[in-house]
Amino acid sequence: MHPETRHLVLTWAILMGLTTALGFAGDVLHASRLGVAFLAVIGVVTLVKARLVLARYLRLETAPGFLSGFTGALSVTVALIVLSFAVIHQPLVAKPFTGAPVERSAPKH
Amino acid sequence: MMWLLIAAELLVFGAALLGYAGSRALDPVGFAAAQDGLDRLAGTINTAVLLTSGLFAALATEARRRGERGRTRLLLTIAALIGSIFLVVKAHEYAVEIAAGNGLDTSTFHTLYFLITGFHAVHVIFGIVILGIVMIFDDLEHVETGTAFWHMVDLVWVVVFPTLYLLR
Numbered sequence: 001m002h003p004e005t006r007h008l009v010l011t012w013a014i015l016m017g018l019t020t021a022l023g024f025a026g027d028v029l030h031a032s033r034l035g036v037a038f039l040a041v042i043g044v045v046t047l048v049k050a051r052l053v054l055a056r057y058l059r060l061e062t063a064p065g066f067l068s069g070f071t072g073a074l075s076v077t078v079a080l081i082v083l084s085f086a087v088i089h090q091p092l093v094a095k096p097f098t099g100a101p102v103e104r105s106a107p108k109h
Numbered sequence: 110m111m112w113l114l115i116a117a118e119l120l121v122f123g124a125a126l127l128g129y130a131g132s133r134a135l136d137p138v139g140f141a142a143a144q145d146g147l148d149r150l151a152g153t154i155n156t157a158v159l160l161t162s163g164l165f166a167a168l169a170t171e172a173r174r175r176g177e178r179g180r181t182r183l184l185l186t187i188a189a190l191i192g193s194i195f196l197v198v199k200a201h202e203y204a205v206e207i208a209a210g211n212g213l214d215t216s217t218f219h220t221l222y223f224l225i226t227g228f229h230a231v232h233v234i235f236g237i238v239i240l241g242i243v244m245i246f247d248d249l250e251h252v253e254t255g256t257a258f259w260h261m262v263d264l265v266w267v268v269v270f271p272t273l274y275l276l277r
Binding site for chain 1: 133276
């Protein structure tokens with residue numbers, strides 16, 4: 001395999017691993033609320049993925065100034081978004097109370 | 110020129126996502142309830158789909174640099190086909206949302222969700238068209254420009270997905 005091809009495939013494998021990690025951190029299969037630590041993990045993983053796309057796919061690793069500029073702008077944006085979710089944290093919405101509990105009759109033998 | 114476009118697109122999507130975060134801060138309960146209706150697994154699958162398509166686009170650029178024109182066209186075709194899977198999954202998500210009675214004017218969350226993801230989906234369509242064009246006009250410069258646009262579409266989704274689907 002050509003070295004550059006191997007480099008790109010390795011990057012893709014890392015991106016897939018990080019996407020899976022994001023799925024776990026974001027608890028994609030449940031309608032749960034996330035703790036602040038998980039919000040931070042999602043923010044960091046998102047930025048690492050974005051930097052990998054910029055550096056490897058878009059080849060900005062050959063232009064460090066541009067890479068830093070784009071990464072910096074994305075970092076500020078993601079940090080502000082995550083911070084807003086962490087500050088105004090929404091607990092799991094409880095189901096509305098719909099009436100008095102129904103009394104069960106004793107089981108028949 | 111392409112880098113100016115990429116920077117402008119990132120600014121537009123960045124502003125939209127900051128606007129989303131601001132709107133959510135005004136109605137966290139409504140946003141949480143509406144967001145729970147999204148298919149987060151489909152969003153995760155679509156992230157993997159776009160990043161895989163991006164790999165083939167990047168491999169196509171490398172092949173073109175080595176002068177392998179036939180391989181470049183093949184890799185660009187694969188990138189475009191995988192990219193179209195993203196649109197199929199997205200269409201399925203929209204169909205489920207609409208069947209559940211959720212549209213553009215259902216809530217602020219749904220307005221922003223449909224606008225941001227719809228605008229991104231339009232970019233995916235343009236990206237696939239551009240990949241098709243650079244398959245024909247396959248100078249190295251054209252291939253680099255076309256795949257750079259495609260990677261920008263990748264990059265935007267990398268930030269859009271966790272913001273709209275995961276953060277809560």
